[in-house]
């Protein structure tokens with residue numbers, strides 16, 4: 055539908071209007087303007103081209119040029135990315151921003167080039183916290199015996215077990231009715247997903263423990279990348295970097311809007327939970343999943359970032 | 361040009377009688393190759409398309425249906441229906457429809473319904489002087505009820521084709537009123553046709569006899585309660601309920617009815633494998649086909665085009681219904697759900713139509729397609745079981761088509777028929 | 787030649803029976819897994835995390851094995867309307883083209899399935915700990931069976947033996 059010489063096809067699992075989708079579209083506008091209309095971006099949102107695991111493979115094959123994905127699916131492909139999926143690895147969103155903007159972030163972004171991809175930028179994925187339909191979680195004891203839906207990942211299953219909960223892998227689409235009917239007691243997610251999925255309608259207690267702050271990445275297919283002139287590569291890299299502040303702004307606004315909606319619905323929010331026992335409970339999880347020196351080193355570096 | 365390759369290859373292969381799954385797969389392959397993209401994507405989509413947890417419901421419901429037919433559950437449900445409504449005008453016709461409501465509520469498969477109830481009812485009806493065409497017509501059209509009442513694996517296919525972000529429990533609940541409405545509409549038509557042809561009624565066997573049959577059929581009826589109640593009360597999820605249905609059907613037929621010998625169990629298992637693998641292979645290759653449609657922006661272009669035609673959602677719904685009815689006459693249901701949902705759902709959404717209601721419209725519409733020539737799996741089954749030619753059945757089936765289309769229009773233009781009940785459960 | 791094809795058919799008949807039984811056993815195992823999942827969560831309050839992924843993997847085997855046997859038995863969904871009006875020799879050609887189409891696609895399942903398995907070899911499936919390539923094994927094996935069974939159909943047609951279509955009885959020899 056465009057008259058550009060080069061149209062980059064980009065995939066996203068989120069719907070139109072979501073911050074990540076809007077950010078990539080913004081990046082496309084920048085590119086079109088800076089290349090005098092030669093390069094455009096076409097975003098296939100709402101998982102039209104498949105779920106993240108599949109679109110990653112398609113990007114590696116060069117069928118898709120750009121892809122906005124969570125780091126989770128990369129955990130089984132690129133070892134270094136695991137470090138961002140560790141529970142309580144970041145002290146907060148600011149800490150996460152400092153890490154990904156700094157040396158650690160750069161070094162992990164470079165790892166993608168060994169897997170047929172070019173890492174362009176980090177986006178925000180929000181901070182995930184627990185919600186449930188049973189009771190406000192104010193201490194680690196409250197987690198005991200609750201059934202939480204988690205994503206299919208060993209780390210997340212072990213995390214919930216270490217906290218004393220019952221980790222229950224379930225397809226995302228079944229979570230709403232499963233909480234409503236009591237198949238499970240709760241799940242965990244960030245403000246926007248908690249709100250847009252409607253889970254706040256059935257899970258009245260949200261505890262801001264921020265156990266996971268997993269950034270997302272914008273990657274490009276190495277095949278498509280190698281087919282471009284160095285100048286165009288530079289244009290793309292810059293446009294991607296320039297879309298980050300816009301993305302963070304959009305994300306913050308979205309988070310705020312979701313939070314207001316959830317609060318207005320009367321969900322009980324536990325804000326000042328003492329995270330120390332939660333963090334201490336993670337020792338066996340770190341022991342099991344941070345084995346290589348490479349990962350141990352990364353964990354130390356991240357913790358050292360002020 | 362890519363679209364010409366895609367649809368051209370697909371239609372060409374379809375016309376020479378290649379299996380639908382391979383028409384979809386090979387036309388996708390040809391188009392990918394034409395675009396100069398790596399064909400491995402087709403096989404990735406095929407594999408991912410079937411690696412979906414919610415799809416487990418399809419082999420399970422088909423398996424449960426097989427077990428119920430071979431293990432006496434279906435026969436007892438029909439006997440109960442016979443005692444309960446046989447005394448109405450068009451007696452056994454009414455029984456046939458009522459049995460579809462009871463059995464269809466469990467099996468979720470129109471073809472299973474037509475073969476199970478048709479196999480039991482059509483010979484009985486012919487013996488009692490009903491026209492074979494009448495018996496087949498009722499068997500065929502009333503089996504659409506099975507698609508509407510929970511559980512319906514076709515609604516699960518729809519929810520997956522829609523991106524898996526829709527509550528299956530809501531979709532199941534939404535189908536109940538339209539399904540019962542269809543049953544009532546068909547019973548009225550059956551009544552009129554029976555009156556015109558002068559068919560008799562069955563004697564009412566008395567409340568005591570009905571009660572006895574009810575007790576006998578209770579394990580089968582409890583299955584409906586377990587599956588719907590289990591999902592609604594939180595013992596298991598919608599996809600799990602199908603697996604539970606299989607376990608329950610095995611338990612009842614072996615422990616309570618003692619009517620499932622080993623060789624019948626094996627036959628049921630192998631038959632379920634044959635049927636479900638066929639359906640699921642189509643779903644897998646349709647995932648590849650659907651990927652190409654999205655990649656080539658077909659849905660987006662269609663929305664643009666439709667917006668140029670009309671701004672009125674009522675007109676758009678009518679157009680979608682006509683297109684779907686036409687497609688449904690030529691193709692089977694599950695491939696059509698997977699192919700058309702990614703194309704038409706965005707159109708419906710763009711006009712503010714609720715995705716749950718659209719799902720019910722889609723299933724009912726394509727369900728009618730199952731009963732129409734040239735390609736109508738249920739019509740074929742009905743005619744095979746009833747031992748009449750398709751042309752014979754078609755000659756007198758019109759009043760029943762009319763009733764089904766009337767209900768389709770009601771469901772299309774009265775959103776609350778589908779959306780009210782789920783909202784009650786919220 | 788006819789004798790050779792009949793011998794080949796007899797071997798494949800046993801083989802396809804075996805494959806169908808394997809798929810049936812897979813379906814029963816899937817049922818058991820789902821039962822365990824519900825039992826674990828609802829009764830023991832300890833959800834097994836391997837059942838979901840394993841059931842999906844098994845379903846892959848049920849589908850591809852069952853679909854391959856479906857090729858041999860000729861019971862896939864197809865559109866036969868045009869074939870009714872065509873003269874018999876033309877119909878035979880159409881059937882043969884259709885078998886070739888299956889062979890082509892089956893070959894693709896093998897070749898590209900191997901490629902997918904190779905690229906995912908180093909990855910692991912969460913909560914099972916086995917290589918991600920596992921999910922493509924059924925695709926590859928199903929492809930092999932489809933090619934084999936379609937070759938049988940072509941051979942039978944060449945030597946003038948009956949090849950089943952949708953609705954026919956299963957070949958027993």
Ligand code: NA
Nearest residue numbers: 464468509511
């Ligand atoms: Na049903």
Ligand code: NA
Nearest residue numbers: 688689729735
């Ligand atoms: Na039809």
